[in-house]
Amino acid sequence: MSxxxxxxxxxPPQLPPQPCPPHAPPLLLSSVYECASPDQAxxxxxGQSPGYxxxxxxxxxxxxxxxxxxxxxxxxxxxxxxxxxxxTAAALLSQLQAGDHLxxxxxxxxxxxxxxxxxxxxxxxxxxxxDTCDLAATRAACTAKTRLIVAETITNPLLRVSDVAxxxxxxxxxGARLLIDNTFAGPVLCRPLELGAELVMxxxxxxxxxxxxxxxxxxxGPAALWSRVPTVVSTWGLASAxxxxxxxxxxxxxxxVRIERACQSALAVARSLVGHPAVSAVHYPGLPDHPQHxxxxxxxxxxxxxxxxxxxxxxxxxxxxxxxxxxxAFCPSLGELSTTLSHPESTSHRAxxxxxxxxxxxxxxxxxxxxxIESTDWILSAVQRGLEGRP
Ligand SMILES: *Cc1c(COP(=O)(O)O)cnc(C)c1O
Numbered sequence: 011m012s013x014x015x016x017x018x019x020x021x022p023p024q025l026p027p028q029p030c031p032p033h034a035p036p037l038l039l040s041s042v043y044e045c046a047s048p049d050q051a052x053x054x055x056x057g058q059s060p061g062y063x064x065x066x067x068x069x070x071x072x073x074x075x076x077x078x079x080x081x082x083x084x085x086x087x088x089x090x091x092x093x094x095x096x097x098t099a100a101a102l103l104s105q106l107q108a109g110d111h112l113x114x115x116x117x118x119x120x121x122x123x124x125x126x127x128x129x130x131x132x133x134x135x136x137x138x139x140x141d142t143c144d145l146a147a148t149r150a151a152c153t154a155k156t157r158l159i160v161a162e163t164i165t166n167p168l169l170r171v172s173d174v175a176x177x178x179x180x181x182x183x184x185g186a187r188l189l190i191d192n193t194f195a196g197p198v199l200c201r202p203l204e205l206g207a208e209l210v211m212x213x214x215x216x217x218x219x220x221x222x223x224x225x226x227x228x229x230x231g232p233a234a235l236w237s238r239v240p241t242v243v244s245t246w247g248l249a250s251a252x253x254x255x256x257x258x259x260x261x262x263x264x265x266x267v268r269i270e271r272a273c274q275s276a277l278a279v280a281r282s283l284v285g286h287p288a289v290s291a292v293h294y295p296g297l298p299d300h301p302q303h304x305x306x307x308x309x310x311x312x313x314x315x316x317x318x319x320x321x322x323x324x325x326x327x328x329x330x331x332x333x334x335x336x337x338x339a340f341c342p343s344l345g346e347l348s349t350t351l352s353h354p355e356s357t358s359h360r361a362x363x364x365x366x367x368x369x370x371x372x373x374x375x376x377x378x379x380x381x382x383i384e385s386t387d388w389i390l391s392a393v394q395r396g397l398e399g400r401p
Contacts, residue, residue, distance in 0.1 A: 035074055037256045041065045057240070067244045071255035076228060078262055079218070082197035083210055085230035089243055090255055094193060094213025096248040097227030098122055101189050101209050102158070103246060104238040108134030111155040113186075115142035115172070117165035117370065120358055122191065126160055143302070145176045152184040159186050163202060163309075164194035167319045167354045167378040168371050169293045171302035174309065178206025187235065193217075194317060194344075198269040199310040208235060216345030217316065219261040220268055224254045268347070268383050272316040275389050276381040280318045282390055288328070288397050290375070293319040317344060318379045326374030329353055333377075336396030344380035349389050352378045 043062045045051040053059040055067075062069055072090040080088035091097050102125070106112065114126045116139045127137045140151040142161040152159070159181045161172045174190060181188040189209040190202035196217045202210045212218060214226035229239070243249060273296075280294035295306035296314030306314055322328040333340050333351065341350040342357035352358065354372045367373070381389060 035071070035256065035259055037252060038070045039252050040069075065252065066247065066249040067240070068249075069252050069255075071252040071259070072250050075214075075226075075255045075259045075262070078259065079197070079212070079214075079228045080230055083201050083203050083230040085203055085210070086233040087236045087239070088228055088230040089239055090214070090250050090258075091227050091229065091243055091248040092250045093225050094119075094191075094211065094215055094227035095121055095125065097211035097213075097229040098125060098160075098189075098191070099246065100229050100239060100242050100248055101211060101231075102126065102130065102135075104242045105187060105189075105209075105235065106130070106135050106157055109155065110157040111136045111138070111153050112158040112160060113138050113140060113142070113148060113151045113156055114159075115161040115165070116140060117142075117168070117170060118160065118162060119166060119191065119193075120361065122160070142172060142177060143170050145173060145180055148177065149180045149183065152180070152186065156184050156186045158189055160189045160191070162191040162194060163200050164295065164315055164317070166194060166358065167293075167317075167352075167376065169194070169295055169300075169315065169317060169319055171295050171300075171306045171309065173302075173305055174200070174202045174205040174207055178208075181208075182206075195310065195315060196265070196269060196345075198266050199273075199313050199315060203230065205309065208232060214258050216343065217269065218265060218345075219258040220265065220345055220347055221257070221261050222341075222343070222346045224257045224261070226250055226254050226258050269313065269316065271383045272381045273313040275384075275386040276316050276318050276379075277314060278386050279379065279381060279389060279393055282393065283318070283320050286397060288322055288324070289320050290323050291321040291371075293371075316381045318381060320377055320379070321371075321373050322375035322377065324375055326353075326355065329355075329375050329377050332396040335398075336392045338379070338392050338396065341380075344378070346380060347382050349382040349384060349392065350380045352380070354378060 054061045054063045076088040076090045138151040140147050142148050178188045187208040190207045192202055192210050193213040193216050209231040211229045214228050277296045280297055283289050283292040339350045342352045354376055355374050359367055359372050
């Protein structure tokens with residue numbers, strides 16, 4: 011007698027036998043795994059044997075992506091979490107406790123500063139914000155309780171370059187760890203752990219995924235600092251979703267060629283802007299007059315990143331006109347396949363007062379271009395259209 015539909019249908023199917031492994035990674039959406047026995051469940055949940063029980067603790071698609079990121083950064087450990095912010099939170103919550111002090115760069119991503127300064131204050135962690143491009147000022151900001159220094163490899167939107175080895179030296183002098191947000195550089199340009207940082211995080215949302223369809227983050231570091239990381243990720247609920255990890259792993263497949271192409275075009279765009287009468291400033295680490303050009307060359311080699319920032323004479327009205335004339339999509343993110351632009355005054359830095367923005371060099375006419383993988387000619391002519399108002 012055949013089984014009743016209401017008994018048959020809800021039960022999971024058997025995986026068919028498959029002697030040949032799939033060449034492309036499988037997508038394992040399961041939130042939970044079947045345990046053979048209480049002994050096995052105990053061994054898995056205590057971490058004694060490798061494997062999966064519950065996807066908030068870990069799942070294969072996150073681990074396949076984490077393994078690639080771990081190898082790219084030459085790290086001992088890596089964990090993929092639900093966003094770049096979750097990666098920074100995982101670093102903070104695993105390394106610090108009440109009574110500790112941290113030093114944060116004054117040019118960090120806005121939400122990172124909110125997390126590291128305001129949210130930490132509620133947890134009893136003190137902080138000092140400083141220009142971490144100034145090593146002496148960074149050293150002076152450290153106290154006997156400083157446990158973490160946080161800086162970005164390349165800052166937003168003025169693209170200042172951090173001296174990672176110099177900051178690592180300051181951190182070691184005061185007994186702190188250095189956490190680098192490597193989102194703007196990415197592992198193709200820079201591997202901060204090789205330069206002495208203990209921890210590196212990236213927003214996988216940006217260039218690593220590259221296709222504007224995922225929000226994810228990754229944290230990499232040494233085994234010696236990892237004991238609390240799995241517990242923090244699981245108990246604070248920082249986990250990632252399998253499909254997002256599957257998509258990001260696919261995006262990562264083309265990372266190196268996308269970066270190579272976009273860096274070439276970014277340098278060409280930056281050079282085309284220098285000396286243009288409508289442009290009052292061009293920021294790009296690959297230009298010889300960039301304040302940290304030789305440091306950038308030493309840290310990154312011959313690729314200087316995919317972001318170019320310019321300031322137009324004529325303020326916000328001229329920035330608005332540029333956006334309309336150029337036809338480049340105005341998206342307040344970066345690292346997309348296509349060239350996009352952002353207007354820091356109205357997006358990433360809108361919470362700052364005009365004088366605080368001016369201190370960072372951000373004006374109404376400041377635009378941040380994220381260079382995509384279109385041909386260099388196409389991108390150059392879009393930028394020229396934006397500048398000249400001619401098609
Ligand atoms: C986007 C971004 C983040 C935050 O990453 P999410 O994936 O959006 O949480 C952190 N740092 C930098 C430099 C970023 O650009």
